Amino acid sequence: MRRILSTVRDGRGFDIVLVGVPFAFLFALAGLPLIYNILMSFQEVDMFSLGSFIRPFVGIDNYVALFRQPETWPILTNTLIFVVGSIAGQFVIGFGLALFFWTNFPGASWLRGLFLVSWVMPGLVVGAIWNWILSGDFGVLNFFLRESGLIEGNIFWRSDPIFSLWAVVIANIWLGTSFNMILLSVGLSAIPGDLYEAAEMDGANGWQRFWTITLPMMRSTIGAIIALGLIFTLQQFDLFAAITDGGPNNSSNVAQYWAWDLSFRQYDFGRGATISVIMTVFVMFAAAVYVRSTRHEVRG
């Protein structure tokens, strides 16, 4: 008894407790819902069987039926475009801004803080505002594009199947850029200044310093940001609800919005769960890549 107590206080038992508590927490709050979701994707679930656990088992019928639907592949493609487009835009603009503020001109930190306003705003509010900006007939964006001579007629950002997905991507880039910028700024400030001094003495120019010092030193930060970006864009829901509703004709529909639509508008919970499982597989794959890419991390 005493031995057990002492190992818990200081020894292997303590380690097990340290690991066990967060593991139990994670299992209860993330593991169980995940397992339940996977289970649901193999069952026929409608609203009347929502409260019970034992439901008709249908095997992979949900998956087969899902991939027979003509809209499935276009929606998965849209999801890919949305994720890649959003992350690329957020990252490039965010990195540019972070480098800009890194030069530390007077008022830089103050301005940088102001940028966070876009991140603090609730998604539905952002969506409603972008809804006005992107409106076809009286939208501000069309007004500026027209006045600057870039376009002749109005672009119907929300209602033209060619543009609707990009309308949401633009709004999402605006929403996520500041978060990227802040994290990248933190990463930049952690790079020791003497590295640059040494490189400068060796005669490296600005471009070389960026490629050989800044980027390699930022590797783990960039990996973390892209992984977080993937999670944030895959859970982006409010903007779709507020701007396009997935329309017109599913041209701006993405997996996460579709899963909600199937579950809570058409009450086909089994199929909604099926999409979630597919999304989970993709996120796990991305997470594995992220873990691999940051494994051989070197800190200067």
Added chain:
Amino acid sequence: MGIRKHSIAIALALTCASLVSFQAKAEDVKLTLWSLDRDIQPAPNLIKEFNAQKNGIQIEYRQIQFDDVVSEAMRAYSTGKAPDIIAIDNPNHAMFASRDAFLDLTDMIKTSTVIKPENYFPGPLKSATWDEKYYGVPKATNTIALYYNKDLFKAAGLDPNKPPQTWDELVETARKLNDPSENVYGIAFCAKANEEGTFQFLPWAQMGGSTYKTINGEGAVRALSIWKQLMDEKLTSPDTLTRSQWDSTATFNAGNAAMVISGPWEIDRMLTDAKFEWGTALLPVPQEGAQRSSAMGDYNWAIFSNSKHPEEAFKALEFFASKDATMYKDFGQLPARADLPVPPTGNAMKDAALATFLEQMKYAQPRGPSPEWPKISKAIQDAIQAALTGQMEPKAALDQAAEKIKSIEG
């Protein structure tokens, strides 16, 4: 020991006595009611009045959000915690009724002196009916009709007292009113990819002689072709595809659309926002003499089948129905009653509009009723959007929808 034994016996006796006296006080029957009405809407106010009668029944109110009504109710029902009474959106009624989650009220209605089926508009009543039995009572109702800007009619040389009567006239009128240089579209309506799109399209299909079961019928194809024509000729904003009815009507109020198809919920906003003279007309029909139709919205009252107090719950519904006469005056909602005139409000434009909507109400038809309505509706929305974006021909799009609906209905 002896004293302890005695004291326990006394305590027991006392508890029993108090229990008996408690029950003898004729405890009030407690009912629970769920609806999405806010404090200025009917449910909470009617409940307050009902409880003030002190007739031995007390209702407890819970407000739920629009998106949660169905899923909350389902979960509550399947775990045995359903409320006694619920206000349910009419296209979802059949889903509950077909599974006997709602109580069959046919016999109670037969003997009721307050709720009489013949007093209701046929459309709303049908939405509360499943398998020839009444599973609920219409709570309120609404429909859609055509609003038009009389000032713009005059400016375009049209007679402001002769709104378009047929589909062809509607397109022709929209062409004459359309004025891109002034940012004026001929007409506004809603073809959004949600229930609103189905709500606006189905009446057109029904006027053309189709139903949701024959959605690829000739009349429905022609209806969708007319919609497409309005889009292709830019007689309506391309944002019709993604804009709600409420937002579409806002462009009418701002003078950027000369006509709009929407419901009576717009009247009050239009009276304050629209700085022009406007009128209302019944929805145009395919050709002169064709059958009329319109959409039908709003909620029904229903009693859950596992309610412990069905008699008392029905009494509450009777009380609500008895207040239908003052529903428009008090809450601005139309009762689903054909036997009750809506009293004049004193505002000529408003009264004329209400008269149009009451007339249109006679032709209003429910969506479904079908327990699979959400999926059927989705198939129709997909067809509308595929055709209007030019990705499919109207006929092909509706054929696909018909096939989907057939497989959904089994």
